[in-house]
Amino acid sequence: MFKIQTLNNISVAGLERLPRDRYEVASEIANPDAILVRSAKMHELPIAPSVKAIGRAGAGTNNVPVAAMTGRGVAVFNAPGANANAVKELVIAGMLIAARNIAQAWQFSRSLTGDDAAISQAVESGKKQFGGFELPGRTLGVIGLGAIGVKVANAARALGMKVIGYDPTITVRRAWQLESDVQAALSIDDLLARSDFVTFHVPLTDATRHMINAERIQTLPKNAVLLNFSREGILDDAAVVAALDQGHLYAYCCDFPSNLLKDHPRVVTLPHLGASTREAEDNCAIMVADQIREYLESGNVTNAVNFPEICLPFNGDHRLAIVNSNVPNMVGQISTDLAAAGLNIIDMLNRSRGDVAVTLIDVDQRCSDETLARLQGISGVLSVRRLGG
Ligand SMILES: NC(=O)c1ccc[n+]([C@@H]2O[C@H](COP(=O)([O-])OP(=O)(O)OC[C@H]3O[C@@H](n4cnc5c(N)ncnc54)[C@H](O)[C@@H]3O)[C@@H](O)[C@H]2O)c1
Ligand SMILES: O=C(O)[C@H](O)COP(=O)(O)O
Numbered sequence: 001m002f003k004i005q006t007l008n009n010i011s012v013a014g015l016e017r018l019p020r021d022r023y024e025v026a027s028e029i030a031n032p033d034a035i036l037v038r039s040a041k042m043h044e045l046p047i048a049p050s051v052k053a054i055g056r057a058g059a060g061t062n063n064v065p066v067a068a069m070t071g072r073g074v075a076v077f078n079a080p081g082a083n084a085n086a087v088k089e090l091v092i093a094g095m096l097i098a099a100r101n102i103a104q105a106w107q108f109s110r111s112l113t114g115d116d117a118a119i120s121q122a123v124e125s126g127k128k129q130f131g132g133f134e135l136p137g138r139t140l141g142v143i144g145l146g147a148i149g150v151k152v153a154n155a156a157r158a159l160g161m162k163v164i165g166y167d168p169t170i171t172v173r174r175a176w177q178l179e180s181d182v183q184a185a186l187s188i189d190d191l192l193a194r195s196d197f198v199t200f201h202v203p204l205t206d207a208t209r210h211m212i213n214a215e216r217i218q219t220l221p222k223n224a225v226l227l228n229f230s231r232e233g234i235l236d237d238a239a240v241v242a243a244l245d246q247g248h249l250y251a252y253c254c255d256f257p258s259n260l261l262k263d264h265p266r267v268v269t270l271p272h273l274g275a276s277t278r279e280a281e282d283n284c285a286i287m288v289a290d291q292i293r294e295y296l297e298s299g300n301v302t303n304a305v306n307f308p309e310i311c312l313p314f315n316g317d318h319r320l321a322i323v324n325s326n327v328p329n330m331v332g333q334i335s336t337d338l339a340a341a342g343l344n345i346i347d348m349l350n351r352s353r354g355d356v357a358v359t360l361i362d363v364d365q366r367c368s369d370e371t372l373a374r375l376q377g378i379s380g381v382l383s384v385r386r387l388g389g
Contacts, residue, residue, distance in 0.1 A: 002296050003050075005029045008038035010057055011278075014285020018293060034292045036285075039063055039272065047074075052385065053295050055288035058083055058275055059147070060231060061305050062204045070306040070356055073323035073382030075295055077304050079287040081147035083280035088151035090274050091199055091229050092159070094253035095140070098197075098225045100132035103268045136160030141195030143188060143211070144202035144230070145170045150177045152199055157182065166191045189219055197225045204231035214239035223250040229274045232256035241267070299360045299387055301351075308353035312360045319387040320367055322359040325380035326352040331359060333378050338363060341371040356382070 004018060004025045014036075015025055025036075031050035035042075038056070041063050047054075054064055056078040066076050097103055108126055112119045140156040142149045145167035153163045157179045165178070166185040185191035188211065192198060198220070202208045212226070212235040220226075226249065228235050237260055243249040244266045254261070257269035275284065287303070294300050298314040299321030301307045307323070320338075324330045331350055338345060338361070347362040367375075367386050375384045 002034070003029050003032045004034050004036060004292070005032035006036045007040040007042070007045075008036075008057075010036045010038070010289075011281040011285035013282040014057065014287075014289040017286055017289040023293075033296055036288060036292070037064065038284075052383065053077065053292050055292045056305075057281075057284040057288045060203055062231065066306050071382070073356075075301060075304045075307045075323075077288050077291045077295070077302075079284040080303055082283035082287045083275035083277075084147040084151050086277040086280035087148045087201075087229055087274040088155055089277075090255070090270070091148075091152050091227055092155055094199075094227045094229065094268070094270075095135060095156075095197055095225070097268050098227075098251035098253050099135060101130040104265065105130040137162070138196040139164060139194055141166070141185065141191040141198040142182075143167070143191065143198065143200050145174055145178065146201060147174075148229075149199075149201035150174050152201065153182050154179050161197075164191055164194060189216065192216060192219045193221070195224060196221065197227065199227040200230040200234050202230055202234065204233050209233050210236045212236060212239070214242065217243045217248065220249070222248055225249070225251045225253070228252075228254035228256065232258070237261055297387065299358070299385065301358060306353075307356060307358055308351035310349060310351040310358045310360060312347060312349040312362070314362070314388070316388050318363045318366055318389055320359075320361045320363065320372075320375070321385040321387055322361070322375065323382040323384075324357050324359060324378075325382065326355050326357040327380055330357065330378070330380055334359065334361070334375060334381075337371060337374050337378070338367075341368065341374075343367060343371070 002023050004023055006027050018025060031048055033050060034053040035051055036055045036057060038058055043065050051074055053075045054069060056064055059078055061076060061078050064076055069076050112122050139162040142153045142165040145165045153165055156163050164183040164185045166188055217239055226240060240252050241260060241264060244252060251266050253268045255270050255272050255274050257271060261267045261269050291302050299319060300311045301309055322334060344364040345361055346364055350357060350359045372384055372386055375381060
């Protein structure tokens with residue numbers, strides 16, 4: 001029986017992928033084999049030695065201690081692209097909310113008092129303060145052209161906007177998906193100088209933290225709009241507020257409320273709603289549940305953020321799934337120990353990514369506890385699992 005701990009509400013559609021005769025799933029569970037999580041912050045949480053995999057039912061893994069898990073031989077999976085459409089729709093909504101002053105206008109309507117005639121009169125005299133502008137012909141700058149950025153760029157083109165993008169590590173797959181008339185910016189500064197709207201779709205890392213600061217904001221055209229549905233910390237919010245107060249920026253729409261932002265008259269914050277649709281929650285949960293199940297049962301890896309992709313078809317007999325440092329002679333030492341134990345290798349696959357490698361070895365008989373312990377004791381072996389019979 002595999003034990004799965006959930007740290008957030010994970011869509012039932014995903015949990016149903018884990019058959020109850022083989023999986024016990026609960027928020028409180030001792031010695032879990034895997035953890036399913038959304039945005040719960042795991043950096044300060046104790047993570048039991050029994051954990052072999054963490055599945056982030058979403059895109060960003062900055063809430064997971066990925067480097068520490070890699071060092072322990074724990075795979076961290078996410079669900080690339082599974083919530084991209086949901087975020088794209090909210091970004092487009094954010095542009096319209098900003099361009100048409102929808103949030104401020106709605107607040108005004110809700111504040112109206114008196115009989116309907118008085119309301120009508122107040123509407124006609126008050127509406128001029130909320131006049132806006134239209135999107136066609138305006139330029140949207142998209143920073144980060146991954147699963148979400150590409151969808152946002154293409155949707156903005158369909159709305160008649162000009163689109164420029166910046167992503168120095170764009171993949172060939174994403175480049176193929178982009179509308180051909182999306183222009184490539186030479187740099188972030190080049191993009192900022194030419195954009196009426198700028199939207200961010202990058203992970204939060206040391207390299208992206210505060211990528212928009214006070215200095216860079218000044219390179220934007222006057223009355224530009226910023227949209228942050230990526231992560232708190234990508235923009236320096238204090239600098240954004242200062243630029244709004246100076247009248248340099250027109251509006252800021254983001255998914256990350258704070259005391260500084262939530263009541264500002266030119267800021268619209270939403271409570272981290274980017275991926276909160278039924279469809280996205282189902283897609284993400286199904287994707288990570290399938291990946292976790294495949295990893296626990298066969299050792300195969302799909303969409304891990306810290307492990308190489310690896311797939312060796314498994315007939316359910318006798319497999320060793322080993323995570324080891326990517327250094328010389330690991331496979332040599334492992335196979336020497338297996339031979340000494342009288343185990344014959346039937347099939348084997350080794351893949352590496354950065355400092356870590358995954359080695360799947362099918363053997364002709366069950367590996368004993370002693371041999372397992374010997375493999376675990378090889379310097380550089382991070383984890384060893386015995387799968388199948
Ligand atoms: N608000 C929400 O609910 C919500 C939902 C999903 C994702 N997100 C956030 O959005 C981020 C992006 O999601 P995604 O699914 O598009 O991820 P993704 O991995 O498909 O795309 C990220 C892109 O950013 C690019 N990139 C990285 N560093 C960059 C830099 N310095 N400059 C320019 N580009 C850079 C990468 O090359 C990649 O193409 C996630 O990491 C997450 O933090 C938020
Ligand atoms: O990175 C993500 O996928 C989003 O931030 C969604 O987070 P959530 O799963 O907590 O809604």
